[in-house]
Amino acid sequence: MASTISIRRGLDLKIAGRPAYKIVDAPRPARTALQPGDFRYFRPRLLVREGDAVKAGTPLLESKDDARVVLVSPASGTIEQIHRGERRKLLEIVVALAGEDAFEEFGALDDSDARALTREALVEKLLKGGAWSLIRRRPFACIANPDERPQSVLICATPQDAFDADPDLVLRGEEKDFQLGLDLAAKLTDGPVFLAVPANAVSPALTAATGVRTLRFSGPYPAGDPAVQIYHACPPKAKESVWYLRAQDLLALARFVRTGRVSPERVVALGGPAATERQLFRTRLGASAQSLTEGRCEPGELRLVSGSVMNGRKIPRTGFIGFYDTALFALKEGREREFLSFFRPGLDKYTVSSTCLSSFLGKAEYALDTNLQGSLRNFVQSGIYEDVCPVGIWPDQTAKAVMAGDIEEMEKHGILDCADCGLCTFVCPSKIEVGAILRRGIDLIRKEG
Amino acid sequence: MNVNPIKLLEEKLEAARPLFEKGGKFEIFFPLYEAKETFLFSPATVTAAGPHVRDALDMKRLMILVVVAILPTFFAGSYNVGLQALAAQGLPTDPVSCMLKGLMATVPIVIVSYAAGGIWEVLFAVVRRHEINEGFLVTGLLFPLTLPPSIPLWMVALGISFGVVLGKEVFGGTGMNVLNPALTARAFVFFAYPAAISGDKVWTWVNPAKDKLVDGYSGATPLLVAAGSKGPQVVAALTDAGFTMKQAFLGSIPGSIGETSTLACLAGAYILVATGVGSWRIMVSCVAGALGMAVVMNAAAGPESAGIMFLPGVWHLMLGGFMFGTVFMATDPVSAARTKRGKVIYGLLIGALVILIRTVNPAYPEGMMLAILFLNILAPLIDYAVMQGHFAKRKAWRGASNV
Numbered sequence A: 001m002a003s004t005i006s007i008r009r010g011l012d013l014k015i016a017g018r019p020a021y022k023i024v025d026a027p028r029p030a031r032t033a034l035q036p037g038d039f040r041y042f043r044p045r046l047l048v049r050e051g052d053a054v055k056a057g058t059p060l061l062e063s064k065d066d067a068r069v070v071l072v073s074p075a076s077g078t079i080e081q082i083h084r085g086e087r088r089k090l091l092e093i094v095v096a097l098a099g100e101d102a103f104e105e106f107g108a109l110d111d112s113d114a115r116a117l118t119r120e121a122l123v124e125k126l127l128k129g130g131a132w133s134l135i136r137r138r139p140f141a142c143i144a145n146p147d148e149r150p151q152s153v154l155i156c157a158t159p160q161d162a163f164d165a166d167p168d169l170v171l172r173g174e175e176k177d178f179q180l181g182l183d184l185a186a187k188l189t190d191g192p193v194f195l196a197v198p199a200n201a202v203s204p205a206l207t208a209a210t211g212v213r214t215l216r217f218s219g220p221y222p223a224g225d226p227a228v229q230i231y232h233a234c235p236p237k238a239k240e241s242v243w244y245l246r247a248q249d250l251l252a253l254a255r256f257v258r259t260g261r262v263s264p265e266r267v268v269a270l271g272g273p274a275a276t277e278r279q280l281f282r283t284r285l286g287a288s289a290q291s292l293t294e295g296r297c298e299p300g301e302l303r304l305v306s307g308s309v310m311n312g313r314k315i316p317r318t319g320f321i322g323f324y325d326t327a328l329f330a331l332k333e334g335r336e337r338e339f340l341s342f343f344r345p346g347l348d349k350y351t352v353s354s355t356c357l358s359s360f361l362g363k364a365e366y367a368l369d370t371n372l373q374g375s376l377r378n379f380v381q382s383g384i385y386e387d388v389c390p391v392g393i394w395p396d397q398t399a400k401a402v403m404a405g406d407i408e409e410m411e412k413h414g415i416l417d418c419a420d421c422g423l424c425t426f427v428c429p430s431k432i433e434v435g436a437i438l439r440r441g442i443d444l445i446r447k448e449g
Numbered sequence B: 001m002n003v004n005p006i007k008l009l010e011e012k013l014e015a016a017r018p019l020f021e022k023g024g025k026f027e028i029f030f031p032l033y034e035a036k037e038t039f040l041f042s043p044a045t046v047t048a049a050g051p052h053v054r055d056a057l058d059m060k061r062l063m064i065l066v067v068v069a070i071l072p073t074f075f076a077g078s079y080n081v082g083l084q085a086l087a088a089q090g091l092p093t094d095p096v097s098c099m100l101k102g103l104m105a106t107v108p109i110v111i112v113s114y115a116a117g118g119i120w121e122v123l124f125a126v127v128r129r130h131e132i133n134e135g136f137l138v139t140g141l142l143f144p145l146t147l148p149p150s151i152p153l154w155m156v157a158l159g160i161s162f163g164v165v166l167g168k169e170v171f172g173g174t175g176m177n178v179l180n181p182a183l184t185a186r187a188f189v190f191f192a193y194p195a196a197i198s199g200d201k202v203w204t205w206v207n208p209a210k211d212k213l214v215d216g217y218s219g220a221t222p223l224l225v226a227a228g229s230k231g232p233q234v235v236a237a238l239t240d241a242g243f244t245m246k247q248a249f250l251g252s253i254p255g256s257i258g259e260t261s262t263l264a265c266l267a268g269a270y271i272l273v274a275t276g277v278g279s280w281r282i283m284v285s286c287v288a289g290a291l292g293m294a295v296v297m298n299a300a301a302g303p304e305s306a307g308i309m310f311l312p313g314v315w316h317l318m319l320g321g322f323m324f325g326t327v328f329m330a331t332d333p334v335s336a337a338r339t340k341r342g343k344v345i346y347g348l349l350i351g352a353l354v355i356l357i358r359t360v361n362p363a364y365p366e367g368m369m370l371a372i373l374f375l376n377i378l379a380p381l382i383d384y385a386v387m388q389g390h391f392a393k394r395k396a397w398r399g400a401s402n403v
């Protein structure tokens, strides 16, 4: 029985550049990369050196906090470059692909053997093969702790936003593996497994799934975000955790258990106002952005975002798609200046408020660029932030608690429920990075708590 | 050759930038450069990280909209200043003369307010190395509108200086202040020079020593008349003094420059609410608080009470600075309560307090300024209380919603 949850707060992103609803094969990328920054609070210890030959599934990094948690190579080839940033922070481990994929073997299992695995055996297998990193937990949105038993597991089979690869399309034909994944997920918790699907889902992988509680989510962005779904369906109690996987990650996990090999296939959507060929591409985990954008984006200075335009990571033209991301968003860098901008009625401006004429006669979609649309000021306006927050936080008040360093107050505000959706920052007329301030607060709790 | 003058201006400004940046000749004037430059051209800054796109609303647009909302009261007020002055001297009161005469009084006051306050703004911006805050565009216009037309210009300059420096800058600039800076300025003038801003001699722009005034000219505001009358016949007393409800609504009564026309205030309220810039919660609850308190006072009035105890609530809304304060002062987002429920409580208390001050202390019939300033101080406390409720609700919800 599916129940419906409609998320009221959020924002319909009236941004141009939705991808077409079809999947095509992308050329095989020449490089893929593992980016430790994709894994929150993960302190990496490097296991390889530049020039090493690796197979798909060879461990590249292990956690300094728990050596059982490893991150493995998404492809076979050679370690072309280990890219470090400030204070020698590891940024990217770039693997140059060579020939046919060679895999590390972790033991294939047939369907019934896979279903017969005990929890311990499953956890061990996932840890060994690096598939553990597909499982994340709330609070903190980091890789799950293998010693923990989550209160419940949520499988997020909704697109993050209108520019994301929709699992309802991606999972067609993958019913068996997806169901296996759901059954394996059930082993991880003593509580229920929730399957979050779009309200209008039709793919049998989603509609005929068994052994789970299906929740149909509707509403504006970020109703498709697992953190928002967990907040509304099964918020973790104090000291408890809820684990979650996005649909394609669960599929990869199931394939790994079945075949004993890392499963690097991913479907990634290319969208955004500066993308000219917008659709879904069948490509690989951590693929180079160029393998998708080459010849499919407008010329000029562009910003590429791995993930959602609202909270994804900015990557260079030569960068790589993030580990959990299934979308690539292209838009123009907005360095154009406008003469007496605030005297204009603003027919072509996108605002949540009613301060531009567009608010009354507005277009359906705006080709937004990255312009900040103003300059930094102190907090002035109030009442606008909580109107968009999908998890009932009062973001400006919470940000003040963070700036005061008051952990108790932050927690009372429910800061750990923050889905990092970016909407409070988006609407701020003082151009304050409200969401980033909250993230700083969460980091502080993580460190002190 | 085809030269785009706007493009040229942009290039000229850009070329001058190094002079004002770190190490440049005019480094200390960077805030001034920034203000002028970003005033003309929207900044080219791009987002550093997600969200990679931003809403088009910024502080400049926000503050300009407030200024636009204030303008009706400025023009209606100026017209009325002319009307009152001409009528008091028995001169013809055709619309053009009224407007011209009025603007002669109000324009210098506004200019002095902007100029004197602006100097402080720039000074603090330069010393503190922060940008010039657009909020001053609003403060510099609101303050003069709360003054009588006969105010000496040096008092305007002194008042706005006080408001900007002690009402705002000592706290750290727009956004950090506790009190509404425009009202702080007015409070300063009120307490430092009470004779210039109260009584019945200041509200009409005439010089009683020189100008020949018509017989029966009094100059008292309707609030003074109401406060001075005795017993339940207060509305009759107002009518006798020549004040009808229609006049009070349209604003052809003596009073502070911008505060007389209820209609103009409502036009401003419409702009603020329709654009979402001003809080309707605060405006509505202010009115509700005042009406409620007026009913209480009417009921409590005995036969010997001052007339203002009997004054119906609707009259209160149209007299003195009530509507102007409700629409433009109480809604200042920085000094008001920030939480939604907090705004309702804040508004109700302002409304109730105004009526209380007006009726209980008829010697000082205008309570709006004090009521708002007092609630400015209480606002953080109100928010604190509302937040405790929010915390409790969140906790209860968390406990109940788990599987």
Ligand code: SF4
Residues within 6 Å of the ligand: A388, A389, A390, A391, A393, A395, A417, A418, A419, A420, A421, A422, A423, A424, A425, A434, A435, A438
């Ligand atoms: S606090 Fe801000 S970033 Fe966090 S969920 Fe609410 S709106 Fe999104």
